[in-house]
Amino acid sequence: MEFSHNLQMHALPQASPYIIRRFWGIIHKRLLKFSKFYCHWSGAQFSNQIMQLPFGLVLKWSDGTRVEEVLAMEAARKAGMPVPCVICYGEHPDSPHALVSILMTRLPGHELGTVYETLDAAEQETILQEMDAYISSMRKWKSPWGEQRICSLSGTSIRSVRVPFHSMGPFDTEDQMNDYLLYPQGYHESYYDNEPDFLNLKKRVDVLFSDKHDIVYTHGDLKHHNIMVHDGHVSGFIDWESAGWYPEYWDFTTALRYQDEGFWWYDFVVKLGGHRYLVYKEAERALTSLTVDSYAW
Known part of the structure; x- marks a missing residue:
């Protein structure tokens, strides 16, 4: 294509x-x-x-x-x-x-993660620009379900491995989604043994949840193994099981929250648009610490 x-x-x-x-x-x-x-x-x-x-x-x-x-x-x-x-x-x-x-x-090609460092600078830049065009374009898609609804393409629940019980929504507002993401916090009982640590995690999460965000169409699983490349171009953007309308930060903070800053993928995602949401990285990590026990299959 x-x-x-x-x-x-x-x-x-x-x-x-x-x-x-x-x-x-x-x-x-x-x-x-x-x-x-x-x-x-x-x-x-x-x-x-x-x-x-x-x-x-x-x-x-x-x-x-x-x-x-x-x-x-x-x-x-x-x-x-x-x-x-x-x-x-x-x-x-x-x-x-x-x-x-x-x-x-x-689709032809190889996963981006397996070949990125073998590409020359021009090919790396081409792939970055093509991915930016794909992501930027679909973030402009107008939802038929309303500007605030968080849901799949067809208006139903969203599946994601990074949310409680791997499923959420649909939600009419971002606040509803935030409440759902945070409600399993009590499952991680070890944090209640040290209340200052627990309150510190909650405070860090509030940095993310206190802001309001545009709801945009999102791939939902922006990982380098979901990008295929062939002859110096993007030949495949795959694994759409988590796609839907999410808060604007979702793809970027999901990709960056535990990524080593010295790894090429971190810089790639930052250039794609992740730089706008770096302020939420610690909030995402805190949210995971509070709710990780609910991520089981």
């Missing part, structure tokens, strides 16, 4: 009927078995979450994959982003932790 500067969101994609998803779910179960045979025959490594198939296809069937991820992928691809083409997606009501499987095209 060629790089485009016209990255506007089109009409919201609609989910296929449930009976169609059930049909494809049955087919995908057969493809899982076929992938084992194919990988053994071809020498490819088999994964029970991202299954390799011939003809440039992969089958994703992993914990937390939902219809919302499919719709986010379709919206991003229609907007001109380098996202896999969804062939079909199946539903599996008998598999509660992996309800949906997605058959999609395989």
Whole structure:
């Protein structure tokens, strides 16, 4: 897919009927078995979450994959982003932790994290500019659910590994989201043993929660392993399971909160726009300390 500067969101994609998803779910179960045979025959490594198939296809069937991820992928691809083409997606009501499987095209290239330091300065700058265009453009998308609602593309709950119980919302206001993010603080009982430490963590979190933010469309999992590069350009922006409308800081502080400042990815994210939210880094770390026990699967 060629790089485009016209990255506007089109009409919201609609989910296929449930009976169609059930049909494809049955087919995908057969493809899982076929992938084992194919990988053994071809020498490819088999994964029970991202299954390799011939003809440039992969089958994703992993914990937390939902219809919302499919719709986010379709919206991003229609907007001109380098996202896999969804062939079909199946539903599996008998598999509660992996309800949906997605058959999609395989993108060329390698994960940015594995090749970044082998790229020359011009290629690194090109990739930065392309990612900036993708992220900046989708942050301008207008939500059909209202300017303050925090939700998935389709208006439903958001899935994220960095929120309590890996799911939140939808919320009508940012304050509602803040309350939800903080309510598991009592689970981390060790902090109650030293009240000054607990109060200090709460004070640090208040730096983030006392500000009001624009709600913007967000990938939700901005990591270097979710960016594919090929021939000096971004060839893939993948893993949209956490996408939705979030407070503007979300992607950047999620990527930076525990990142070593000496690592190239830290500087990359700062240049992408993370510099505007560095003031929240300690608040994010404090929030994690207060609520980490709620992040279990």
